[in-house]
Structure formats: C-alpha cells, structure tokens
Amino acid sequence: MIQLPIILADSEPSFWLPAPVSNFAGPVDGDFYFVYWVSIFFLVLITLLLGIFMWKFRTPPGAHAQSHKDHHIVLEVAWTGIPIILSAMMFWYGYRGYVDMTVPPNESISIVAEAQKWAWNFSYASNGATIPGMSEDFNDVRARIRTGELTAEQAEAAEAKILEKAGLHVPMGVPIDVTVMAADVLHALFIPAFRVKKDCVPGRTGKLWFIANEPGIYDLYCAEYCGQGHSWMHSKVVVHETVEEYEKWLEVAGSYDETLPFKENGKIVWKRRGCISCHSIDGSKKVGPSWDGMFGSMRKFAATGTPGEAVADEAYIQESIRFPMKKITEGYPPQMPVVKLTDKELLWVTEYIKSLSPDSGGTESPRKEN
Numbered sequence: 462m463i464q465l466p467i468i469l470a471d472s473e474p475s476f477w478l479p480a481p482v483s484n485f486a487g488p489v490d491g492d493f494y495f496v497y498w499v500s501i502f503f504l505v506l507i508t509l510l511l512g513i514f515m516w517k518f519r520t521p522p523g524a525h526a527q528s529h530k531d532h533h534i535v536l537e538v539a540w541t542g543i544p545i546i547l548s549a550m551m552f553w554y555g556y557r558g559y560v561d562m563t564v565p566p567n568e569s570i571s572i573v574a575e576a577q578k579w580a581w582n583f584s585y586a587s588n589g590a591t592i593p594g595m596s597e598d599f600n601d602v603r604a605r606i607r608t609g610e611l612t613a614e615q616a617e618a619a620e621a622k623i624l625e626k627a628g629l630h631v632p633m634g635v636p637i638d639v640t641v642m643a644a645d646v647l648h649a650l651f652i653p654a655f656r657v658k659k660d661c662v663p664g665r666t667g668k669l670w671f672i673a674n675e676p677g678i679y680d681l682y683c684a685e686y687c688g689q690g691h692s693w694m695h696s697k698v699v700v701h702e703t704v705e706e707y708e709k710w711l712e713v714a715g716s717y718d719e720t721l722p723f724k725e726n727g728k729i730v731w732k733r734r735g736c737i738s739c740h741s742i743d744g745s746k747k748v749g750p751s752w753d754g755m756f757g758s759m760r761k762f763a764a765t766g767t768p769g770e771a772v773a774d775e776a777y778i779q780e781s782i783r784f785p786m787k788k789i790t791e792g793y794p795p796q797m798p799v800v801k802l803t804d805k806e807l808l809w810v811t812e813y814i815k816s817l818s819p820d821s822g823g824t825e826s827p828r829k830e831n
C-alpha cells in the first residue's frame with residue numbers, strides 16, 4: 462500500500478504543528494493532514510449541498526408536505542461505501558503508526574523519564590546518572606523574558622547554561638528508548654517536535670521511542686493536568702550531533718562536584734531533584750513547608766499519618782524524605798512524592814536544611830542567599 466499520508470506531510474513548521482524533527486514526524490503529520498483534509502472536504506460539500514437543497518426544494522406558500530418514499534441505489538452505495546473506505550484508511554494508518562511507535566528497536570539507547578509534581582528526572586542506563594529537567598530554572602528564564610529583563614539572546618545563553626546540567630539529552634540518528642514513570646500522580650511526556658506523547662502512570666511503566674534527525678533544542682512538556690504546578694512542568698530536549706558529543710556531555714552532567722561543601726551540594730540537590738517546586742528557603746509557604754528555620758523546630762503531625770509531634774532533627778528529616786507518607790506535617794497536604802535520592806544526596810540535602818537554621822546548629826543565615 463502506498464504511504465499516502467507521507468505525501469501529505471510537510472517538512473516545515475505549519476500553522477498546526479512545529480517543525481518535524483523525528484522519524485515519526487512524517488507519518489504522524491501525514492495522518493493528521495489526511496483526517497484534516499477529508500474533514501474540510503466534507504464540511505464544505507455538506508454545507509454547500511445543505512444550502513442549495515434548502516433553496517431548491519423549499520416549499521412554496523400554501524403547499525402541503527408530501528411523502529417521497531423512494532431510493533437511489535447508486536447514491537446510497539456511494540455515500541455508505543466512500544466513508545467506510547475513508548474511515549478504514551484512517552484506522553489503518555493510525556494503527557500502523559501506533560504499532561511502530563510502541564516497539565522500540567533493540568539497538569536503542571535506554572533512558573528513564575520519571576515525572577513528579579512538578580519536575581522531570583531523566584536517568585541514563587549507560588551510567589546510571591539522573592539528570593533533572595530543571596523546570597524551575599526554565600520558568601525563571603521565561604518570566605524574565607516577559608518582564609523584559611532578558612533579551613532573546615540573553616535568554617538563549619541562560620538556557621544553554623542550564624542545559625549543561627539539565628534536560629533530556631540524546632544523540633542524533635540513534636533510536637532512543639524512553640521508559641516513562643510517575644512518582645505521584647498522572648503526568649504525560651510530550652515532545653511536540655518529535656510527535657511523541659506518552660502517559661506517565663504511577664505504579665506502571667510506559668514506552669516511547671524516537672530517532673531525532675536534526676540537532677537542536679526542543680520543548681518538552683507535561684501534557685496531563687497534574688495539579689497546581691502543571692503548566693510550569695516543562696523542560697528541553699537537546700539533540701547532539703554525534704554519539705561522542707552526547708557521551709561527553711553525559712559524563713560531565715551526571716556528576717556532582719564532590720569537593721564542594723556538603724551544604725552547597727545540598728542546595729544543588731534542592732534545585733536538581735525538584736524539592737524547590739514545593740519547599741522554599743525564605744519562609745514563604747509553597748505546597749510544602751519552607752525549610753527556613755525548619756531544622757530543630759517542633760513539628761506537629763496530622764492524624765492522616767502517624768499523629769504526634771517531634772523535633773526536626775537529622776533522623777526526622779531523613780525519614781521524611783525516604784518515607785514522606787509516614788508523618789504528615791499539620792496544615793499541609795500529604796503530597797510529597799518519594800524522590801529517590803542517593804545516600805550522598807540525602808546527606809547533602811540534610812546538611813543544607815540544617816544550614817538554614819543557624820540558631821539550631823546550622824551555620825549561616827539563609828536570607829543572604831536566594
């Protein structure tokens with residue numbers, strides 16, 4: 462069967478779709494435009510005929526309605542047969558595309574994309590590194606473009622800087638097999654330029670794959686409403702020109718600078734692993750309690766978890782991170798996801814939280830930082 466949809470596809474960005482840059486763009490756009498033009502054709506045809514017939518067969522004043530029980534076999538076969546053929550074609554091309562998109566080739570590079578409220582984490586099978594999506598940083602750049610604080614070039618430079626240690630990075634021309642997961646609620650991974658989208662369902666893994674065929678930086682979104690911070694949950698995909706360039710990036714981006722003081726790496730954990738979207742460090746209330754002055758303070762727990770109260774010491778903080786549902790701080794919803802920090806990350810972030818309570822054994826005032 463000829464690939465009719467591909468003939469219909471565009472290679473430029475259109476009113477409906479961004480520039481196509483993956484192996485699926487041709488077939489997906491072809492299917493889209495096929496359905497689109499069939500719909501337009503029938504919309505025009507039916508509306509025109511409706512108007513013409515209304516005019517032509519209108520009842521003259523004073524006439525009575527009469528029965529016209531009759532039929533026209535050729536016409537009836539045509540208006541049943543043609544739509545059946547068209548719908549069958551839509552089904553066939555859609556089904557073929559779905560099957561192709563569901564089964565990644567064996568020689569793919571494996572990456573896991575885990576969604577949480579409201580951040581992405583990408584883990585790379587080849588070295589186990591987890592790289593954050595850094596939604597907050599991209600949002601910050603967007604906000605500063607809107608206020609005029611950054612010009613387009615400055616914004617681009619700022620994004621390039623963030624992407625040195627963030628985002629989904631892939632090499633061009635190689636199949637990428639992305640396993641999607643969710644830590645808390647439904648999310649969906651959507652990369653419009655690649656024409657791929659997959660639901661991230663808690664407790665289940667999903668598959669999505671593609672071959673990117675143009676180096677560049679592309680948008681990545683959450684496409685499933687997942688609560689208050691949903692519209693801020695985006696990141697970028699970086700397509701590297703060669704596998705070597707990609708591997709070099711991965712080696713650098715995946716590591717922490719272990720010569721830094723613990724609390725400084727802890728601050729990086731706070732940003733990288735998405736704690737920042739729910740915990741402030743300046744006392745302001747987000748979804749979760751601020752870390753400002755939290756260490757050493759008295760915490761009261763709601764009856765939804767283990768009721769009671771306790772001083773926030775190291776053990777309590779680490780338990781709260783490893784098992785967020787065990788003790789729910791009063792006045793807050795039980796919404797903290799289990800973020801799988803490494804042991805070192807856990808240690809560093811604990812030191813960071815400690816440093817935000819200078820009166821309780823911490824070391825410096827958080828208000829000087831941002």
Ligand code: HEC
Pocket residue numbers: 577578579731734735736737738739740748749750755760773777778779781782785786788789790793794795796797798800802810
């Ligand atoms: C989706 C929002 C969200 C994210 C992301 C999140 N938390 Fe939380 N966190 C909460 C909420 C809400 C609470 C309060 C309810 C509770 O105790 O579970 C909380 C409580 C805590 C507590 C106990 C605080 C207290 O009041 O006693 C600690 C410690 C903590 N989070 C650390 C972290 C760390 C570290 C990260 C990042 C790895 C993180 N959280 C990511 C929402 C979040």
Ligand SMILES: [Cu+2]
Pocket residue numbers: 576577579647648649683684685686687691694
């Ligand atoms: Cu989401």
